[in-house]
Amino acid sequence: MIGRWLATLAGADPQQWRLLTRVMLRTDFRSSNALNFGTTGKKHAGRPWAILLLYGVVGIWTAMIAALFSDLLLVSAVVLLAVGMIVAMAIVLDFHSAVLSPRDYRVLSPQPLTSATYFAARITSILIYAGVIGGLVGGPGAGVFLVRHGLSAALGLALGLGGTVLWTVLAFVIAYAAMVNRIHPGRLRLALSSLQIALMSVVMGAPAFMPFLEDHLQGTDYQAGPAVFLVPWGWFAGLPPLLGGDWSLPALGGLLAGLATTALLWRHARTHISLSGARRLDNLSSAGEATRPRRRPLWLRGGSPEQQAVATLTRAQFRSDMNFRLAVLSVVPITLIYLLMAVRNGPLPNPIVQEGASPGSRLFMIHLLTSLVPLTLMDSLVRSESSSASWVFFAAPADRARLIVGSGLCVSRFFMLPYAALLAAIFLWSWGNPGHALIHAAALGLLAHLVVQLRILLTPRLPFSEGVRKGMALNQIVTMGIAALLVSIVLPLLFGLAYASSWFTAALIALLMAAAVALPRAVERSVRARVERLEFGG
Amino acid sequence: MIETAGLTRTFGAKVAVRRLDLRVEPGTITGFLGPNGAGKSTTVKILTGMIRPTRGTATVAGFDVVKEPLEVKRRVGYVPEAGALYETLTAGEYLGMIAGLRKIPPDDARRRIREFLGLFGILDDRNRRLVEFSKGMRQKVLITAALIGNPQVLLLDEPLNGLDANAALVVKQLLRELAARGRTILFCSHILEVVERICDRIVIISEGRAVVGGRPADITAATGATSLEDAFSRLTGVRDAAEVTRDLLSALEEPSDESAAAP
Numbered sequence: 001m002i003g004r005w006l007a008t009l010a011g012a013d014p015q016q017w018r019l020l021t022r023v024m025l026r027t028d029f030r031s032s033n034a035l036n037f038g039t040t041g042k043k044h045a046g047r048p049w050a051i052l053l054l055y056g057v058v059g060i061w062t063a064m065i066a067a068l069f070s071d072l073l074l075v076s077a078v079v080l081l082a083v084g085m086i087v088a089m090a091i092v093l094d095f096h097s098a099v100l101s102p103r104d105y106r107v108l109s110p111q112p113l114t115s116a117t118y119f120a121a122r123i124t125s126i127l128i129y130a131g132v133i134g135g136l137v138g139g140p141g142a143g144v145f146l147v148r149h150g151l152s153a154a155l156g157l158a159l160g161l162g163g164t165v166l167w168t169v170l171a172f173v174i175a176y177a178a179m180v181n182r183i184h185p186g187r188l189r190l191a192l193s194s195l196q197i198a199l200m201s202v203v204m205g206a207p208a209f210m211p212f213l214e215d216h217l218q219g220t221d222y223q224a225g226p227a228v229f230l231v232p233w234g235w236f237a238g239l240p241p242l243l244g245g246d247w248s249l250p251a252l253g254g255l256l257a258g259l260a261t262t263a264l265l266w267r268h269a270r271t272h273i274s275l276s277g278a279r280r281l282d283n284l285s286s287a288g289e290a291t292r293p294r295r296r297p298l299w300l301r302g303g304s305p306e307q308q309a310v311a312t313l314t315r316a317q318f319r320s321d322m323n324f325r326l327a328v329l330s331v332v333p334i335t336l337i338y339l340l341m342a343v344r345n346g347p348l349p350n351p352i353v354q355e356g357a358s359p360g361s362r363l364f365m366i367h368l369l370t371s372l373v374p375l376t377l378m379d380s381l382v383r384s385e386s387s388s389a390s391w392v393f394f395a396a397p398a399d400r401a402r403l404i405v406g407s408g409l410c411v412s413r414f415f416m417l418p419y420a421a422l423l424a425a426i427f428l429w430s431w432g433n434p435g436h437a438l439i440h441a442a443a444l445g446l447l448a449h450l451v452v453q454l455r456i457l458l459t460p461r462l463p464f465s466e467g468v469r470k471g472m473a474l475n476q477i478v479t480m481g482i483a484a485l486l487v488s489i490v491l492p493l494l495f496g497l498a499y500a501s502s503w504f505t506a507a508l509i510a511l512l513m514a515a516a517v518a519l520p521r522a523v524e525r526s527v528r529a530r531v532e533r534l535e536f537g538g
Numbered sequence: 539m540i541e542t543a544g545l546t547r548t549f550g551a552k553v554a555v556r557r558l559d560l561r562v563e564p565g566t567i568t569g570f571l572g573p574n575g576a577g578k579s580t581t582v583k584i585l586t587g588m589i590r591p592t593r594g595t596a597t598v599a600g601f602d603v604v605k606e607p608l609e610v611k612r613r614v615g616y617v618p619e620a621g622a623l624y625e626t627l628t629a630g631e632y633l634g635m636i637a638g639l640r641k642i643p644p645d646d647a648r649r650r651i652r653e654f655l656g657l658f659g660i661l662d663d664r665n666r667r668l669v670e671f672s673k674g675m676r677q678k679v680l681i682t683a684a685l686i687g688n689p690q691v692l693l694l695d696e697p698l699n700g701l702d703a704n705a706a707l708v709v710k711q712l713l714r715e716l717a718a719r720g721r722t723i724l725f726c727s728h729i730l731e732v733v734e735r736i737c738d739r740i741v742i743i744s745e746g747r748a749v750v751g752g753r754p755a756d757i758t759a760a761t762g763a764t765s766l767e768d769a770f771s772r773l774t775g776v777r778d779a780a781e782v783t784r785d786l787l788s789a790l791e792e793p794s795d796e797s798a799a800a801p
Binding site for chain 1: 586588
């Protein structure tokens with residue numbers, strides 16, 4: 001009833017609004033990879049286990065914060081910041097197509113539907129989705145508030161959650177839609193990629209700032225200051241203390257700023273979300289970018305015909321597939337953030353002369369990247385918006401095992417080799433010993449190459465043969481993060497042993513080099529039978 | 539009735555439709571032909587209100603496509619060339635959505651969906667998701683979606699694409715019956731035999747402008763051609779098919795320098 005009234009108020013047709021909202025929720029949830037945890041293949045019904053688990057874990061973390069710290073304002077700000085960040089991340093990384101979908105234009109534009117109705121249905125479906133996320137992430141914190149601080153504080157946090165979700169959704173939807181509507185189509189692809197890279201960097205780079213947080217939040221009696229209200233996601237954090245009777249001018253100001261900007265954003269959102277925006281995206285996705293023919297550069301030549309084919313395809317995909325380009329480019333700022341965090345307190349410790357580094361040392365960040373970067377790249381090399389074009393690998397008389405191993409070599413050659421060179425430069429700056437720098441950089445580079453091959457051995461998949469699905473980015477980040485963490489815990493133990501004597505060091509490098517040469521062939525033989533059983537999924 | 543006057547649509551520097559004057563009378567099926575990229579789909583998209591013309595006017599069922607797009611859409615059934623569907627919905631859910639957007643009473647919608655899917659032989663598949671459907675099955679869903687609102691005007695862009703022979707026969711017969719009941723039908727296709735058989739009139743466009751319009755037999759006679767295919771080839775300025783075939787075959791058979799050098 002209220003929804004019907006609100007839809008009418010927004011100028012929408014209530015009947016069409018209800019119907020479309022239901023359809024949009026269905027299509028967005030069913031096409032979410034995050035909702036299909038435990039099932040294989042795209043034909044299975046969605047089950048929201050993975051996403052519930054992921055957000056539930058963050059929810060437990062917020063509950064712990066609420067239980068540990070006594071300051072209402074601090075806890076509210078942390079919880080609302082987490083909610084805002086996760087909602088923003090979900091919209092930008094995985095559900096940006098829910099904001100304006102090219103498919104909407106193709107399916108809905110011939111139907112008798114007004115822009116107001118389309119807007120109302122789109123915003124409702126996104127708000128429901130974001131509300132579920134907000135509830136899972138912030139709900140447990142509100143529960144702790146109820147027990148620890150009483151009903152008014154819990155109610156304040158619940159209202160703050162609602163306000164934060166609404167504000168974040170509107171702000172990011174407007175930002176995204178404004179880009180689609182205002183930026184020249186020729187530059188739109190680049191602009192959208194840049195926005196996504198920026199957010200992806202924030203998300204993946206956030207753990208690198210944990211040491212700063214540890215330095216500042218010492219003791220559970222830490223109290224937040226008015227600076228909290230300088231950040232939009234802190235505006236609603238004043239609600240729990242306000243409802244608890246603890247009035248302050250900054251809290252009131254923050255709340256007013258939150259309410260005023262929400263009203264302003266709502267007004268603007270109406271003009272920004274329309275089927276014409278979806279049409280621009282449709283044109284973008286169907287037309288692609290006009291590119292002038294170019295000669296194949298020298299660095300793409302060499303290697304087996306399969307390797308050359310994969311290298312050429314990878315280059316072409318980088319130029320035209322927005323998701324792939326985003327995934328590759330996002331590795332750069334994340335790598336730089338982690339490297340900067342590693343060297344923030346001066347030169348790195350030298351594991352060769354210091355008899356290895358403990359997992360807690362500053363080399364941890366670099367060790368984490370050694371597996372995180374190749375795993376991220378390998379995963380992006382498999383996914384594509386144009387995965388249906390991979391039929392050619394199944395129809396052509398190509399050696400599929402070689403193609404797959406070739407994709408791994410492509411990652412090692414074009415990404416891990418420059419990364420190892422960068423590491424060598426950082427180590428040289430830190431230690432002043434070219435030999436040591438070269439040895440450790442070579443060891444890490446070769447290990448990254450082996451990680452790539454092991455990844456192929458575990459799950460051999462043809463390049464660009466799997467579609468991009470919503471919720472995928474979040475799942476990937478979590479899975480690869482855990483795998484990289486495990487590797488970075490084991491590495492210092494390995495180096496501690498290998499750098500104990502120069503003979504051991506030489507043996508390690510020789511072993512890694514032999515493995516680097518032998519493993520691709522072994523992997524090719526090993527996966528051949530499995531690869532032959534792969535079927536075209538388009 | 540469909541009527542356009544001086545209809546023009548440009549995409550940047552490219553002129554897709556150029557001063558097109560078109561008239562499709564109620565109770566007729568008009569074939570809309572042209573080579574790839576001639577502007578057929580762009581014209582149809584303008585007529586559905588999906589895109590706006592750069593210049594000129596277009597009215598469908600008496601309503602201007604720019605000034606009253608909702609009225610036009612209420613009266614038009616459209617089968618797109620590359621049919622987009624919400625693939626995660628079942629066929630029943632998708633058609634239910636289209637019926638809902640067209641404000642068809644739920645009971646009527648259910649009955650029509652059952653009847654159409656039954657006639658197309660996919661009633662048992664109505665609870666399967668569209669992602670699992672074959673190309674032909676999807677086309678049957680798209681045709682059902684276009685017809686479900688019993689529209690006055692039908693804009694069909696390659697409607698027989700992927701249909702099996704039986705379904706194609708049903709659709710062709712259905713179109714004739716609908717035309718006999720006063721519907722206005724614009725039929726885009728590359729299959730000239732079909733167009734020749736079911737269309738009352740034909741309009742051929744090339745490079746965005748109409749080059750000829752009239753009854754199929756009249757067009758063939760006026761161009762001095764032996765068939766509609768021949769007339770189409772002459773009017774759209776493509777090379778002689780036999781000549782092109784000869785060149786293609788020689789390209790296949792002539793050894794290249796590399797293969798000639800190989801042992």
